[in-house]
Amino acid sequence: MCFCIALCAGPGLANPPQKGSVTQLPIPRYVSLKASEGNVRRGPSLTHRIDWILKLRNMPLQVVAEHGHWRKVLDFEGAGGWIHYSLLSGGRTVVIVQDHLDLHNHPTAESLVTARLERNVVARLMSCKPNWCRLSSSGYKGWAPKTALWGVTQTEVFD
Template sequence: MSVFLISTGGLAASAQDKRGPVTNLPLPRYVSMKAAEGNVRRGPSLTHRIDWVFKRRGMPLQITAEYGNWRRVQDRDGAGGWVHYALLSGARTVLIETDMLPVYANPSSSAQISAQFESGVVARLGSCTLDWCHVSAGGHRGWTLKSNLWGVDPEEVRE
């Protein structure tokens, strides 16, 4: 068995270093639906067929590619396609993945429970430590374990 090493003239870029060719923002990254309804197309133009329609304002989505004014997105289940950038917002939201998820007054499971969120609730994402995130929905807010959320990377820290 032979092993060949090829020099690229510099350090290899990790997946975390990948940037969108249009925005120069990291790929993948999370955004949310700005519109109450958004067509999801097979390709990045109005001439491509509409495969389905996202119908939930605020739903978290992951951008995986960019082409002109179009962003390839996917939802929590991996369903997606191309959406016009005007339908998306940089406001961060997350999807609650655990039913009756306890939300604590402080980032500690021994803190007082301030609310419980049902599975499927879309919550606004606030600050995050390595393990905890501050979330708010329906007038309730508090801290929960990041592992119970979709729409935030496990290693992501937010102030």
């Protein structure tokens, strides 16, 4: 008798990543607010009530669903709703989620500190290695551990 069905099935039988029904892009995925203001609604249409208004350009958001020209998004605090796709950008940003974050010259904790960012600062995401990401904020650039960031998955790696 085998009790390891899920573990023994192997990668060939694992569930494929979910894709958006409209864009065929991965769900969930991260985007940013393109506009300086965006209405977040209860549902995917102009007839739905506005629950809140985003007022921070470049704020990272996580797309968790799609319906026509609308995207259901979550912010770094877990608040969510529907926003029109034209207000979103594929440009990547992150929010600093710890009180103080040192940016390093290289992706190691022992390297020279180039700047210090505070909680809730939005930074542009430039590249990511397995445990570190290169950020840019207010003219400062440097590397930060992924664990201090919201807006990037722990498995993402890109240049």
